[in-house]
Amino acid sequence: GPRKRARELGIHVGLLASGSNDAITDVTGVAVGHTTLRDGARLNTGVTVILPHGGNPFADKVPAALVVQNGFGKLIGGTQLQELGELESPIALTATLNVARVADGLLDWLLALPGNENVRSANVVVGETNDGRLSDIRARAVTSQHVAAAIGNATTGPVPVGAVGAGSGTVCLGWKGGIGTSSRRAGQHTVGALVQTNFGGSLTMLGVPVHRSLQPGDPAGNKDGSCMIVIATDAPLDAEALRRL
Numbered sequence: 001g002p003r004k005r006a007r008e009l010g011i012h013v014g015l016l017a018s019g020s021n022d023a024i025t026d027v028t029g030v031a032v033g034h035t036t037l038r039d040g041a042r043l044n045t046g047v048t049v050i051l052p053h054g055g056n057p058f059a060d061k062v063p064a065a066l067v068v069q070n071g072f073g074k075l076i077g078g079t080q081l082q083e084l085g086e087l088e089s090p091i092a093l094t095a096t097l098n099v100a101r102v103a104d105g106l107l108d109w110l111l112a113l114p115g116n117e118n119v120r121s122a123n124v125v126v127g128e129t130n131d132g133r134l135s136d137i138r139a140r141a142v143t144s145q146h147v148a149a150a151i152g153n154a155t156t157g158p159v160p161v162g163a164v165g166a167g168s169g170t171v172c173l174g175w176k177g178g179i180g181t182s183s184r185r186a187g188q189h190t191v192g193a194l195v196q197t198n199f200g201g202s203l204t205m206l207g208v209p210v211h212r213s214l215q216p217g218d219p220a221g222n223k224d225g226s227c228m229i230v231i232a233t234d235a236p237l238d239a240e241a242l243r244r245l
Contacts (some may be wrong), residue, residue, distance in 0.1 A: 003162065011205065019183035023159040024192030026183035027232040032194065033154030034165030035146040044135040047094045047102055048143050048165035048179055049150040050194060050230055052087060056113050058122055061086040065243035073226060076103045077125035085239025089149065093166035093179075093196045093228050095162070096130040097212040098142040105147025113194035126138070129198035131169030142210040170198035174216025189235040191245070192239070199225030 007022050019026025031054065036046040051155030052062045052089075064087035066078050074096050081087065089110050094102045106124035110116065131137060159181045161167075177199075185194035188221065200223040202211040231245060 005161065007072040012183075013206065013212040014184065016186060019190050019192070022183055023181040024050065024183060024194040024230065024232050025156050025159055025181075026190050027192045027234050028190075029156065030192065030232050031156045032159045032181070033150040033152065034160060035142070035150040035153075036164050036168050037141050037146065040074065042136050043139065043141055044096045044163070044169035045098065045131050045137070045141060045174055046165040046168045046194065047098070047105075047146055047150050048167070048188050048194075049106075049147065049154060050091045050093075050232070051151065051154055052090070052232070054156075056115055057086045057090060058110055058119060059115055061088045063239045063242055065239045066244075067243060070106070073128060074099050074227075075125075075127050076100070077123050078082035079089060080123040081125060084240075087125065088122060091230055092124070092126045092147065093140055094126065094128055095130070095135065095137055095166070095169065096128045097137050099128050100241075101140055101142055101144070102126045102147055105144035107143075108144045109148055109151055109202075113153075127196070127228040127230075129166075129170055129196050131198070131226060133169070133171055135169035137179050164177050166196050166210075166228075170196065170201060172186065173201055173211070174204040175203070186235070189233060191231065191233045191235070193232075194230045196226075196228040198226050199223070 031051040035048050037043050066081045090103045103126045162178040170177035179198040181194040
């Protein structure tokens with residue numbers, strides 16, 4: 001059967017309860033969609049799209065912030081995000097060399113929305129990690145049609161995780177990486193996160209050095225790599241508070 005998620009195995013991080021889906025979609029209105037590209041050993045890549053709400057994100061902007069730690073990414077859209085503190089498009093994640101193509105797909109979708117006929121400037125946000133170990137990254141295989149498909153299949157319910165979408169070709173802690181998501185209830189509000197994991201190191205869970213008992217597929221312990229983290233909340237926070245969050 002399908003591989004179980006951590007909470008189905010009784011693993012729960014922290015004291016706060018998770019939402020019903022244990023996903024970023026537990027924040028009301030947030031939707032996630034994937035398009036996965038697989039072609040034997042040649043392609044293991046894709047795109048993951050997070051929509052902030054079900055309306056027109058350009059017409060109904062939401063507060064947003066960006067934090068970079070040891071940044072070596074090829075992020076698109078970060079400058080306006082930092083300057084204005086607001087998000088006016090879905091957020092997409094993909095492979096490094098697909099960023100420009102995914103941004104083009106987001107623009108195609110955004111400009112075609114009813115009400116946006118006269119829009120002459122729009123800021124789309126696309127993040128990435130490098131899936132070149134498990135995919136032909138130079139093929140730049142993700143197209144505008146793949147972006148539209150990910151948006152079209154986006155759901156506010158359970159989120160497919162693991163080797164899907166932007167996580168199809170990533171590696172994490174010596175194991176297969178991918179897309180992960182979770183949520184926590186804090187009083188009357190929900191905080192949700194979605195990650196694209198693609199980094200090295202040694203696997204530790206709740207303080208337990210799992211790597212000592214289970215040897216990863218990549219025992220070299222390569223510590224290079226990246227992690228994209230998208231956080232959403234329904235708490236009434238402005239851009240500066242979101243940056244602190």
